[in-house]
Amino acid sequence: KLEVAAAGGVIRDAEYGADITxxxxxxxxxxxxxxxxxxxxxxxxxxxxxxxxxxLPGPREEAN
Incomplete structure:
Protein backbone atom coordinates (compact mmCIF):
# COMPACT_ATOMS: atom_id res chain seq x y z
CA LYS A 1 0.00 0.00 0.00
CA LEU A 2 2.77 2.41 0.86
CA GLU A 3 4.51 1.97 -2.49
CA VAL A 4 1.24 2.59 -4.37
CA ALA A 5 0.64 5.76 -2.34
CA ALA A 6 4.25 6.89 -2.81
CA ALA A 7 3.71 6.72 -6.58
CA GLY A 8 0.57 8.85 -6.25
CA GLY A 9 -1.83 5.94 -6.72
CA VAL A 10 -4.77 4.54 -4.80
CA ILE A 11 -5.92 0.96 -4.33
CA ARG A 12 -9.38 0.60 -5.84
CA ASP A 13 -9.97 -3.09 -4.99
CA ALA A 14 -8.10 -6.14 -3.67
CA GLU A 15 -8.62 -9.89 -4.08
CA TYR A 16 -6.84 -12.29 -1.74
CA GLY A 17 -6.48 -15.97 -2.60
CA ALA A 18 -3.68 -18.15 -3.93
CA ASP A 19 -2.61 -14.99 -5.73
CA ILE A 20 -3.17 -11.41 -4.60
CA THR A 21 -4.64 -9.00 -7.12
CA LEU A 56 -11.43 9.80 -11.99
CA PRO A 57 -12.08 12.96 -10.00
CA GLY A 58 -9.03 14.23 -8.22
CA PRO A 59 -7.82 17.17 -6.24
CA ARG A 60 -8.44 20.52 -7.84
CA GLU A 61 -6.31 23.59 -7.69
CA GLU A 62 -7.97 26.70 -6.39
CA ALA A 63 -7.98 29.73 -8.64
CA ASN A 64 -6.01 32.71 -7.31
Whole structure:
Protein backbone atom coordinates (compact mmCIF):
# COMPACT_ATOMS: atom_id res chain seq x y z
CA LYS A 1 0.00 0.00 0.00
CA LEU A 2 2.77 2.41 0.86
CA GLU A 3 4.51 1.97 -2.49
CA VAL A 4 1.24 2.59 -4.37
CA ALA A 5 0.64 5.76 -2.34
CA ALA A 6 4.25 6.89 -2.81
CA ALA A 7 3.71 6.72 -6.58
CA GLY A 8 0.57 8.85 -6.25
CA GLY A 9 -1.83 5.94 -6.72
CA VAL A 10 -4.77 4.54 -4.80
CA ILE A 11 -5.92 0.96 -4.33
CA ARG A 12 -9.38 0.60 -5.84
CA ASP A 13 -9.97 -3.09 -4.99
CA ALA A 14 -8.10 -6.14 -3.67
CA GLU A 15 -8.62 -9.89 -4.08
CA TYR A 16 -6.84 -12.29 -1.74
CA GLY A 17 -6.48 -15.97 -2.60
CA ALA A 18 -3.68 -18.15 -3.93
CA ASP A 19 -2.61 -14.99 -5.73
CA ILE A 20 -3.17 -11.41 -4.60
CA THR A 21 -4.64 -9.00 -7.12
CA UNK A 22 -4.68 -5.27 -6.46
CA UNK A 23 -6.62 -2.95 -8.72
CA UNK A 24 -5.01 0.44 -8.52
CA UNK A 25 -5.38 3.83 -10.15
CA UNK A 26 -2.47 6.17 -10.86
CA UNK A 27 -2.22 9.71 -12.22
CA UNK A 28 -1.04 9.96 -15.82
CA UNK A 29 2.57 8.75 -16.11
CA UNK A 30 2.83 7.39 -12.56
CA UNK A 31 1.98 3.78 -13.43
CA UNK A 32 5.23 3.40 -15.34
CA UNK A 33 7.22 4.64 -12.34
CA UNK A 34 5.35 2.24 -10.05
CA UNK A 35 5.97 -0.67 -12.42
CA UNK A 36 9.72 -0.04 -12.31
CA UNK A 37 9.64 0.12 -8.50
CA UNK A 38 7.55 -3.08 -8.29
CA UNK A 39 10.04 -4.93 -10.48
CA UNK A 40 12.94 -3.61 -8.39
CA UNK A 41 11.35 -4.54 -5.03
CA UNK A 42 10.29 -8.03 -6.15
CA UNK A 43 13.43 -8.85 -8.16
CA UNK A 44 11.11 -9.36 -11.13
CA UNK A 45 8.79 -11.89 -9.44
CA UNK A 46 5.71 -9.60 -9.42
CA UNK A 47 3.97 -8.31 -12.51
CA UNK A 48 1.72 -5.38 -13.25
CA UNK A 49 -0.88 -5.59 -16.00
CA UNK A 50 -2.53 -2.45 -17.36
CA UNK A 51 -6.30 -2.86 -17.46
CA UNK A 52 -7.08 0.35 -19.31
CA UNK A 53 -7.64 4.02 -18.66
CA UNK A 54 -10.28 5.66 -16.56
CA UNK A 55 -10.84 9.29 -15.71
CA LEU A 56 -11.43 9.80 -11.99
CA PRO A 57 -12.08 12.96 -10.00
CA GLY A 58 -9.03 14.23 -8.22
CA PRO A 59 -7.82 17.17 -6.24
CA ARG A 60 -8.44 20.52 -7.84
CA GLU A 61 -6.31 23.59 -7.69
CA GLU A 62 -7.97 26.70 -6.39
CA ALA A 63 -7.98 29.73 -8.64
CA ASN A 64 -6.01 32.71 -7.31
Missing amino acids: LRTAFPAGAAETFQLRLTELSAGSLAMTAAGEEF
